Amino acid sequence: MTDPHKYSFSFTTASLMINGMVQIAESKRNNSDFNYIEIFGNGKSATGKKYYAELNKRLKNLTSDEIDLLINGDLPTQKQICFLAVCKTYGFINDFTIEVLRNKLLVFDYEITDGDYLSFFRGKMQEHDELEGLTPQTENKVKSVIFKIYEQAGIIDSIKNRMIQPQFVDSKVLETIRKDNPNWLKIFLISDTDIKRL
Numbered sequence: 009m010t011d012p013h014k015y016s017f018s019f020t021t022a023s024l025m026i027n028g029m030v031q032i033a034e035s036k037r038n039n040s041d042f043n044y045i046e047i048f049g050n051g052k053s054a055t056g057k058k059y060y061a062e063l064n065k066r067l068k069n070l071t072s073d074e075i076d077l078l079i080n081g082d083l084p085t086q087k088q089i090c091f092l093a094v095c096k097t098y099g100f101i102n103d104f105t106i107e108v109l110r111n112k113l114l115v116f117d118y119e120i121t122d123g124d125y126l127s128f129f130r131g132k133m134q135e136h137d138e139l140e141g142l143t144p145q146t147e148n149k150v151k152s153v154i155f156k157i158y159e160q161a162g163i164i165d166s167i168k169n170r171m172i173q174p175q176f177v178d179s180k181v182l183e184t185i186r187k188d189n190p191n192w193l194k195i196f197l198i199s200d201t202d203i204k205r206l
Contacts, residue, residue, distance in 0.1 A: 015100040015136050020149045021062045024090050024160035026083075028063050033078050036067070069096035073184045081181075084162070088181055088196065091161035095195045101154055102195065104128055109163065110197045113172050120170040125151060163197075172197070182206060 022028070028048060035042035045051060048059035070078065070093050078089040095102040108128050109120065129147075133139045142150065158164040165171045175196040185192050186206055193203050 013099065015132075015138050016098055017100065017138075017142070017146065017150050018062060018065075019094065019098045019101065019157070020146070020153045022059050023153055023156045024087070024094065025059070025063055026086050026090050026160070028059065029067065029090050029093065030078060030086060032060065032063055033067055033075050037075070037079060066090075066093035066097045069093055071184075071188050074188065077181060077184055081178075084176075085178055085181055087161050088175075088177060091157070091163065092185065092192060092195065094157060094161075096192070100132070100150075101157065103132070104154065105163070105197075106194045109158075109172055110194055113174065113197045114199055118172045120164065120172060 031047065032042060034040075042060070044060035045053050045056040048056040067075065070089065074089055074092065077085055078093075081089065095105060104125075108124050112118070112120070112124070129139065152167075155164065155167045155170065158170075159167050162173055163175070165173055175198070177193075177196050177198070182193065190203050190206065193206070194200075
């Protein structure tokens with residue numbers, strides 16, 4: 009079993025990929041075949057397999073009710089459930105979202121700077137040796153994919169501006185995540201006070 013406290017950077021394989029997540033969830037729910045080579049790999053077996061494995065890993069961290077929302081929800085709901093799956097799977101993104109984005113939003117500071125990212129990255133090096141093992145090329149990829157995921161999930165307005173967007177979470181989504189674990193609501197930048205109120 010992988011160490012839950014060890015950061016994994018395999019999210020660089022795939023950004024949010026909402027459609028792919030929904031398709032895999034539906035095929036699992038219906039026990040139907042899923043042609044990942046065609047859908048993800050453009051006919052390339054290794055590429056298709058890589059995407060499928062990564063998205064499948066994320067889906068495994070969702071509860072049955074969360075998967076229902078992913079399959080049947082509207083696009084904003086699907087984005088939020090895909091983002092939840094990402095944060096449940098990759099500690100680095102989860103920690104950056106809560107410790108940096110959420111804390112900034114709570115003091116009405118909406119812009120994420122390179123400095124914010126860098127000081128978070130360096131701060132985590134003390135407890136995570138795996139960060140020191142990254143090549144400069146992988147470091148750049150990690151950073152660019154994180155901001156791509158944020159943009160696709162609607163957490164920031166764009167990769168260029170990186171302005172944090174306050175989140176509007178549907179009551180059904182709130183309730184489903186609260187039932188799973190209220191702490192996961194922090195990734196939608198909700199304050200502790202508001203989480204307790206729920």
